[in-house]
Amino acid sequence: xxxxxxxxxxxxxxxxxxxxxxxxxxxxxxxxxxxxxxxxxxxxxxxxxxxxxxxxxxxxxxxxxxxxxxxxxxxxxxxxxxxxxxxxxxxxxxxxxxxxxxxxxxx
Amino acid sequence: xxxxxxxxxxxxxxxxxxxxxxxxxxxxxxxxxxxxxxxxxxxxxxxxxxxxxxxxxxxxxxxxxxxxxxxxxxxxxxxxxxxxxxxxxxxxxxxxxxxxxxxxxxxxxxxxxxxxxxxxx
Numbered sequence: 001x002x003x004x005x006x007x008x009x010x011x012x013x014x015x016x017x018x019x020x021x022x023x024x025x026x027x028x029x030x031x032x033x034x035x036x037x038x039x040x041x042x043x044x045x046x047x048x049x050x051x052x053x054x055x056x057x058x059x060x061x062x063x064x065x066x067x068x069x070x071x072x073x074x075x076x077x078x079x080x081x082x083x084x085x086x087x088x089x090x091x092x093x094x095x096x097x098x099x100x101x102x103x104x105x106x107x
Numbered sequence: 108x109x110x111x112x113x114x115x116x117x118x119x120x121x122x123x124x125x126x127x128x129x130x131x132x133x134x135x136x137x138x139x140x141x142x143x144x145x146x147x148x149x150x151x152x153x154x155x156x157x158x159x160x161x162x163x164x165x166x167x168x169x170x171x172x173x174x175x176x177x178x179x180x181x182x183x184x185x186x187x188x189x190x191x192x193x194x195x196x197x198x199x200x201x202x203x204x205x206x207x208x209x210x211x212x213x214x215x216x217x218x219x220x221x222x223x224x225x226x227x228x
Contacts, residue, residue: 001170034214043203043221044154049214087154091213095169096156 002026002090006099012107019075021102023088026069032092033071035064037084038101044087048073080106109134111204111219119198119226125191129204129219136185137162142207143187144215145178147200155200160187161209194226 003026013019023033031051036044046055048064051071061076075082083106088099115127127145136143142159149155158168158178168176177190187204201223205215 032212034212036215043218044215045218046214046216049216050212055214055216089154089215091207094167095171096213098154098156100153 001095002029002093002097004088004090004097004099006086006088006102008102009100010103010105012105013078014107015078015080017078017107019078019082019104021073021086021088021104023066023071023073023099024069025071025090025092028068029090029092031067032090033064033066034089034091035062035073036087036089037082038087039084078104109206109217111206111217113202113204113219113222115202115222115224117222117224119194119224120228121195121226122193125189125194125198125224125226127189127202127204127222127224129187129189131185131187134206136180136187137182139163140209142167142209142213143178143180144205144207145176145187145189146203146205146215146218147198148203148221149197149200154203157189157191157202159207196226198224199226200224 005024033051035048038044052064086102110132112130144159145157160178175192201221203221204219206217207213
């Protein structure tokens with residue numbers, strides 16, 4: 001299985017800050033990475049697919065980059081609704097696997 | 108607007124079979140463009156993909172469920188089902204159904220709200 005390792009595991013930031021989350025794959029996966037966020041008690045929501053394509057309806061403050069084994073999700077200016085847990089996921093090969101999550105908290 | 112709604116027993120005894128149903132509305136379960144999947148999340152842990160099904164009968168399973176899982180579709184009811192046999196406490200999780208495109212990037216773009224299943228005697 002392809003392992004997806006996120007860092008940091010938790011991140012404390014303020015409204016208006018820039019936040020960056022990284023995800024590293026255990027082998028090269030081209031651009032087959034998707035990003036989600038999840039609020040407590042809710043289902044995950046797709047933010048970015050194919051490493052850098054913004055899902056329809058997602059604010060432009062979210063962006064993704066990377067290829068091969070290293071990927072980044074950036075939130076340019078944090079809004080109150082962005083405080084959640086973020087997950088990366090690889091769709092390069094079966095089984096689909098997710099990172100362990102990054103909890104983004106308000107400072 | 109596509110909607111997915113899971114339903115399940117809530118509580119299952121160890122060694123029994125867990126059965127979940129996802130009802131799809133606002134879209135066709137027989138679309139050639141999509142798989143229908145089950146994903147679970149144990150309390151406080153990350154997400155685990157379990158299986159995916161295409162209406163043509165193509166299925167994919169996570170080896171972690173070790174041949175215990177069966178995913179199927181009832182076209183007449185627009186439902187996707189999951190059966191997981193010989194459950195243990197480690198199968199306690201919120202179970203989500205989700206849709207993903209046929210093709211490599213294949214993100215899970217629509218999700219149900221989830222159904223909590225607890226395995227306990």
